[in-house]
Amino acid sequence: MNKNRMIVLENVTKSYGEKAALQGISFDVENGELCVLIGPSGCGKSTTLKLINRMLEPDGGEILIEGRSVRDFKPELLRRKIGYVIQSIGLFPHMKVSQNIAVVPSLLKWERKRIGERVDYLLELVGLDPAIYRDKYPNELSGGEAQRIGVARALASDPPLLLMDEPFGAVDPLNREILQVEFLKIQRKLKKTVILVTHDLDEAIKLADKIVIMDMGRIVQIGQPENILSKPANSFVRNFVGTDRAIKRLSRFQVADYMNRASSTTIRRLKESNYKEAASRRESRFLWITDEMGILTGWIDFKNFKESDRLEEGITHVDPSNFAVRAEFTLKESLSRMLSQGVRSLPVTDEKNRLIGEINLSTIEKLTELEE
Amino acid sequence: MRRMRYLGWISVSIQIVLFSIIILHMKLWESFLGFIFGREEDIIYPRAPLSILVGEHLFLVIVSTLLALIAGTLLGIYVTRPRGRDFLTIVNDVTAIGQTFPPVAVLALAVPIVGFGAKPTILALFLYSILPILRNTVTGLENIPPDIRESAIGMGFTGLQRLLRVELPIALPVIMAGIRISFVINIGTATIGAVVGAGGLGTPIISGLVRNNPSFVLEGALVSAFLAIIADQFLAQIERAMRAPYERALSS
Numbered sequence A: 001m002n003k004n005r006m007i008v009l010e011n012v013t014k015s016y017g018e019k020a021a022l023q024g025i026s027f028d029v030e031n032g033e034l035c036v037l038i039g040p041s042g043c044g045k046s047t048t049l050k051l052i053n054r055m056l057e058p059d060g061g062e063i064l065i066e067g068r069s070v071r072d073f074k075p076e077l078l079r080r081k082i083g084y085v086i087q088s089i090g091l092f093p094h095m096k097v098s099q100n101i102a103v104v105p106s107l108l109k110w111e112r113k114r115i116g117e118r119v120d121y122l123l124e125l126v127g128l129d130p131a132i133y134r135d136k137y138p139n140e141l142s143g144g145e146a147q148r149i150g151v152a153r154a155l156a157s158d159p160p161l162l163l164m165d166e167p168f169g170a171v172d173p174l175n176r177e178i179l180q181v182e183f184l185k186i187q188r189k190l191k192k193t194v195i196l197v198t199h200d201l202d203e204a205i206k207l208a209d210k211i212v213i214m215d216m217g218r219i220v221q222i223g224q225p226e227n228i229l230s231k232p233a234n235s236f237v238r239n240f241v242g243t244d245r246a247i248k249r250l251s252r253f254q255v256a257d258y259m260n261r262a263s264s265t266t267i268r269r270l271k272e273s274n275y276k277e278a279a280s281r282r283e284s285r286f287l288w289i290t291d292e293m294g295i296l297t298g299w300i301d302f303k304n305f306k307e308s309d310r311l312e313e314g315i316t317h318v319d320p321s322n323f324a325v326r327a328e329f330t331l332k333e334s335l336s337r338m339l340s341q342g343v344r345s346l347p348v349t350d351e352k353n354r355l356i357g358e359i360n361l362s363t364i365e366k367l368t369e370l371e372e
Numbered sequence B: 001m002r003r004m005r006y007l008g009w010i011s012v013s014i015q016i017v018l019f020s021i022i023i024l025h026m027k028l029w030e031s032f033l034g035f036i037f038g039r040e041e042d043i044i045y046p047r048a049p050l051s052i053l054v055g056e057h058l059f060l061v062i063v064s065t066l067l068a069l070i071a072g073t074l075l076g077i078y079v080t081r082p083r084g085r086d087f088l089t090i091v092n093d094v095t096a097i098g099q100t101f102p103p104v105a106v107l108a109l110a111v112p113i114v115g116f117g118a119k120p121t122i123l124a125l126f127l128y129s130i131l132p133i134l135r136n137t138v139t140g141l142e143n144i145p146p147d148i149r150e151s152a153i154g155m156g157f158t159g160l161q162r163l164l165r166v167e168l169p170i171a172l173p174v175i176m177a178g179i180r181i182s183f184v185i186n187i188g189t190a191t192i193g194a195v196v197g198a199g200g201l202g203t204p205i206i207s208g209l210v211r212n213n214p215s216f217v218l219e220g221a222l223v224s225a226f227l228a229i230i231a232d233q234f235l236a237q238i239e240r241a242m243r244a245p246y247e248r249a250l251s252s
């Protein structure tokens, strides 16, 4: 048996009375891998998760965790080793945030001091100030905060495996994206084995190392997000990923990996030089303008700029925080910003709005050319 | 909101103090009832002071409610567990029928078995107060949101841990409301205990009826009414305090 395989499902079946919910599914998840289960409502995603932590028992097949059948463990003890997050979170309303997070450690009889330290560490990990949040009750939290506590609670005993059933499903789209990015950061740091259920293909593409697409209790395709998008196994998957799958693929890519060097100058230097000098400094159509600190203030488009024009009149001034993209943005976000601004090139800035590069539409276009 | 709760406790405390004063100073009663009925003899039930009667009365009510609390919650817990769920409807029906039984009839049936005095009265009150406690226990436990139950199971609580650490604490205010209802009803109903010699505030009432003396009746009835009002507020206050932690944010 391959040691790297944290979870193995072999031909697992499950029925609720007459209704067959899972008709023989097999897949495995490697150590440290983030596997996303996706598919239409009722296809058996939640059932699959509940079989893994024995909230349900399968009718047939085998489920192995680190090479051992889940049946070898007492259900309660098994569950304490598996983090579990559900869409509605299910925080205990009569317990403070700290007590909610401490649930599994106290079931495992950790020392009080160790629990307290762990709670503070986890609150910080999910981006909440322990001093403020420790003593709050769940009904004093926003949806996004509650969701973070749900994740912290699942991570409390540092389990190697996390099961997440639509963990970001209940928050609004903007907060969902923030939570996804934060969760990815946490995941890169902790390298847990994660099985995450979602309805949202964009979420799957953004987060997954591996996607398992399910339909009516069967697995339709397993693969890396790129492969699923570029080589849908059949018409079901093709319909499921939709016609804009080329664009969806872009959320796998970060600006940082595709940006080019940007040519820039300051206004002062621009005023001191003539057209020829300015033109020679550029590497593309655009010459970005920054202030003395390197903060982006505008640009000159050499396509509409003639030798006879006065330099200052050629400058388009912009608010960098609205116009530029950041290195950690995805190409999908960059593309939609380009389309909405009607430009073919965007400056890339750091958190202080200093210019660090540019991203071009032509680069993005090349990535979307997929073989059918 | 916090202020309101604070005021609630103060108001209940004041009522308890006032109540103690009026039952400990029989002279107050004598002049009050004397004023109402316009005479000076045979105003106050002579055999026992109010403080003793109230004590006996509370004894009957507290013992029977405590017994009903133990039986009602245990039964309520049992019929909401997977093992006992089959009995849920039966238990509900039987206790509902139990409540339609007049307490006097329970007394009449119980006396030949357990004799006169406090015992048959406590038995009747006990049977009477199981229903509200049982019903509220079942409601409280059944109304635990399914996602809370699911996450508790998913975290690895055993059945008993889940009951003690999650389900009962969440259901507690609802159970407490059942206790309050039982207790308050029992204060009124306990007056019939006097018929079988259980003592309590029913004694002056019965004696007044027998001797055709409305002043005795009013003495017993007024005090038991006051007692019920105060007990109701006191227990409501406890109930509110139990809800407080997680309703804090909603109401502030």
Ligand SMILES: Nc1ncnc2c1ncn2[C@@H]1O[C@H](COP(=O)(O)OP(=O)(O)OP(=O)(O)O)[C@@H](O)[C@H]1O
Pocket: A016, A019, A020, A021, A040, A041, A042, A043, A044, A045, A046, A047, A048, A199
């Ligand atoms: N307790 C149950 N009793 C009977 N049928 C059930 C039960 N739970 C799930 N099912 C059925 O089994 C099938 C799979 O359910 P499951 O909850 O795993 O779907 P899902 O993929 O998680 O769907 P969703 O995306 O809506 O959450 C569905 O058809 C559902 O109706």
Ligand SMILES: [Mg+2]
Pocket: A045, A046, A047, A165
């Ligand atoms: Mg589901």
